[in-house]
Amino acid sequence: MDFVSTGLSAEELIDLYTEIVRPRMIEEKMLVLLRQGRISKWFSGIGQEAIAVGVTKALDADEYIMPLHRNLGVFTARQVPFAQLFKQWQGSQNGFSKGRERSFHFGTNEYHICGMISHLGPQLALADGVALAHKLSKEDKVCVAFSGDGGTSEGDFHEALNVAAVWGLPVIFIIENNGYGLSTPVNEQYACEQLADRAAGYGMKGLTIDGNNILEVYNTIKDARTYCITEQKPVLIECMTFRMRGHEEASGVKYVPKELFDIWGKKDPVSNFEAYLLRENVLTPKAIEQIRESIRHEIESGIAEGFAEPVIVPDTQYELNDIYKPGDEAPVAAGGQRTEMKMIQAISDALRIAMERYPKLVLMGQDIAEYGGAFKVTEGFTDAFGKDRVRNTPICESAIVGAALGLSLKGYKSMMEMQFADFVTVGFNQIVNNLAKIYYRWGQNADVVVRMPTGGGVGAGPFHSQSNEAWFVHTPGLKVVYPSNPEDAKGLLLASLADPNPVMFFEHKALYRSISGSVPDGYYTVEIGKAKKVQEGSDMSIITYGAGVHWALDYAAKHTDLSLEILDLRSLLPLDYDAIRETVAHTGKVLILHEDTLTGGIGGELSAWITENCFQLLDAPVLRCASLDTPVPFSVELEQNFLAKSRLGETIEKLMAY
Known part of the structure; x- marks a missing residue:
């Protein structure tokens, strides 16, 4: 493994060494805790640390990174406190996701890291959005998104790279090609020689590098960053590496030929870089031990702090209230012309x-x-x-x-x-x-x-x-x-x-x-989650929305012998349950009308809520009027028969017969 440290000071090299050792030592400790049954799951990045660390150290601290399962080095190189990381992995209330997410499925804006979802590919498009924001704000910044070799088969990979190229976005796309997508080898995933070869098809630059050489990763990303900012174009970088452990620990590695571990073991990114620094007299054995002892202390104290965390006591109302971010704009009433x-x-x-x-x-x-x-x-x-x-x-x-x-x-x-x-x-x-x-x-x-x-x-x-x-x-x-x-x-x-x-x-x-x-005219808002009574009535209530409102009004205009109350929901999530209860109480008979098909439509949910919460107010069963449970046909005659409107009259008559 050839290391080129041109332009890097001894202090910078030692810093890179410290940062590549830290995730390795954390992982080794996590595997011990896993065997002891003290933690529940672990996705190992052992053997791949040079990529996450090299990429992160080559960026500005305020440039967003979209990492994946095996990118612990992104978090540690961004100096995310280990104690808080451990709390996150243990599902603590004081972790980054309040116990709602596992392992690396979280983000933190403080450290400019965006949390992944298990579907992998969608991360890449988020990087496009961040890079577009940089472009619109005229900021000299990039965004970096990680993908594994397996994720490159997803449609999101193609879409994100194409958008970045077409829009000229400063994004660095990193492929960690470790040979396997869980157990599927790369020869069953793609037919091109190298994944970076795909870049030409999108009209962007593509590179393949040694992902186990931290200096090659670091220098390549530094150059790519400058290119992206100067040219306002994306880059695709394929980092060749190997996964020394299973997809996650429970899956094992029986499907991997044993000789591959021997080959890649000799390419270990940590031991090779350490040997290089010793040869160059940048580090001494004593200095290495001091660095490792400092990291050991950080790990042990973080684990102790994490295990001392209290067990979460669920608060149902708190969970329900934490679905939406509170808005800071007050409703604005309409006025004027x-x-x-x-x-x-x-x-x-x-x-x-x-x-x-x-x-x-x-x-x-x-x-x-x-x-x-x-x-x-x-x-x-x-x-x-x-x-x-x-x-x-x-x-x-x-x-x-x-x-x-x-x-x-x-x-x-x-x-x-x-x-x-x-x-x-x-x-x-x-x-x-x-x-x-x-x-x-x-x-x-x-x-x-x-x-x-x-x-x-x-x-x-x-x-x-x-x-x-x-x-x-x-x-x-x-x-x-x-x-x-x-x-x-x-x-x-x-x-x-x-x-x-x-x-x-x-x-x-x-x-x-x-x-x-x-x-x-001008600016005004209608509050989301508030229904509107379109027409007062006493015989029955029609709860509806969209085109259903006009179907109900048309029917009421033609049948003046009936006193129909019409409630326009306007918002379907959240629903205005107060308005729904009020109209049920007023008429005692309810018809739910919507254009959606009957089975699984919102009418079923509304009917269930009314039955469970307003049963004593009802004088008849809640009826639904919806479109047929078929795809929407093209023929005018067939479409009119399909639509709920064609059955509105008979449903109203049925309800009034109670």
């Missing part, structure tokens, strides 16, 4: 006002720049706000949701437009596992609004007409908003953009240009 607008104009007006109000708000989506989006919501926005803030994206929903979350790490707001709500499936993982959970996991909020043009009735067929709001209502950490009219659409969208939490904002396509109304 009003203008007649179609619903799509109200949404566009809200976005324009928000762009003026929040200089760090970035809009992203397919064709939203000069073209103005599929529905022309952002038409003219590039002239007003520029292409830096109104960004066309490649067709890669997952990467753009991830980039939006990455922007949040740097204090930016973002709005991502799904061209159709149906396409959200391609970004589903990022939404339900990254956006939704990140604040609960380690206190980092996702200041992201995902706009969702949704619904049928426009003859668009199975892939452009789905109502999929129930998927997200089931996900703690998200907010789900669904307006039915222009005034609410503007106020709720402005409230969503002000909210520091992730909001799924549903907009019914059939209402875009068919519904008009008087809309207050």
Whole structure:
């Protein structure tokens, strides 16, 4: 192993040695504790320390890193106190995630480390968002994201690298090629000679280096950092290494040929670097022992502090209250002049006002720049706000949701437009596992609004007409908003953009240009989580939202013999249970109407809540009126039969018969 220390002082070399020894010694201690049954699980990075340490030491302390399971050296080289790391691993209340996350699934903004999720690939897109924030703020900074060889097979890897290349983002993508994805060898994962060869296909620079040589890693990252900042381009660096232990300790290493351990054992990054420093008289055996003794003391005292932590006493209300970051903007009432607008104009007006109000708000989506989006919501926005803030994206929903979350790490707001709500499936993982959970996991909020043009009735067929709001209502950490009219659409969208939490904002396509109304000029907000009584009535209550509000109003207008109360939920998560209870108490009969299919729709949840909490107020069973349990058909006649509207009358008659 050839070490090149040109330009590095003895002090810097000793510092690198200290930092590569620290994770090795911690791991050796953790393995002892694991065998003793004092800790529950461990992902070992023994043999790979040079990559995490070399990368981290080559960066500025305020440059974000997205590490993975085997990157303990990132945390230790950023001087994260070992005692707090140990508390995190033990599930202590005083760990970084308050006992809610395991091992390395956490982040810390204090040390500019972003916590991973088990799905691996999505981390890379977050780095795109952080790097975009650097670019927009004109900061000479980079972001670094780690991937294993196995993770390079995921679609998120391709999407993140493509976005970084197309947008010219200062990102360093690190591949730790250790030969195996759990037990699957690399010859069963990819067919190219080296993973770095893929870089050319994205139009970026790619390098393959010795990942066990800490000086080669350190110098390569230093040069890559300068390149990324100067050229405003990404780099892909493949670090060749080997995993000396199992994927995690329980999996073992029986699937690995024994001779590989002999070969790679001779390439050990710690012992080889130590021997080099001894040969160069940078270190002496006495100095090495002093360094190791200091680390031993740090480890033992941290373990003692961690084991002394009290067992968590669960507080249910505290857990429920810690799902969302509290907002710091008070509701703003509407006032002044009003203008007649179609619903799509109200949404566009809200976005324009928000762009003026929040200089760090970035809009992203397919064709939203000069073209103005599929529905022309952002038409003219590039002239007003520029292409830096109104960004066309490649067709890669997952990467753009991830980039939006990455922007949040740097204090930016973002709005991502799904061209159709149906396409959200391609970004589903990022939404339900990254956006939704990140604040609960380690206190980092996702200041992201995902706009969702949704619904049928426009003859668009199975892939452009789905109502999929129930998927997200089931996900703690998200907010789900669904307006039915222009005034609410503007106020709720402005409230969503002000909210520091992730909001799924549903907009019914059939209402875009068919519904008009008087809309207050200027800035105002409609509180998320508050329903609105659209019409008073005494015979029965129709609880609904979106297009269902207009179906109910149309029916009521044609059947004046019935006194129908109509409650527009407006927000589906959180729900306004007070308003729901009030309308149940007022009429005693409840029909829940929604365009979504019947099975698994939000109507089932509402019916269950009313039955459990308002049973004594009911004069009849709660009935649901929903669309058929089929995909949305294309034919006009079939689609009309599919929609809940076609069965509204018979359901009302059935309920009134009780």
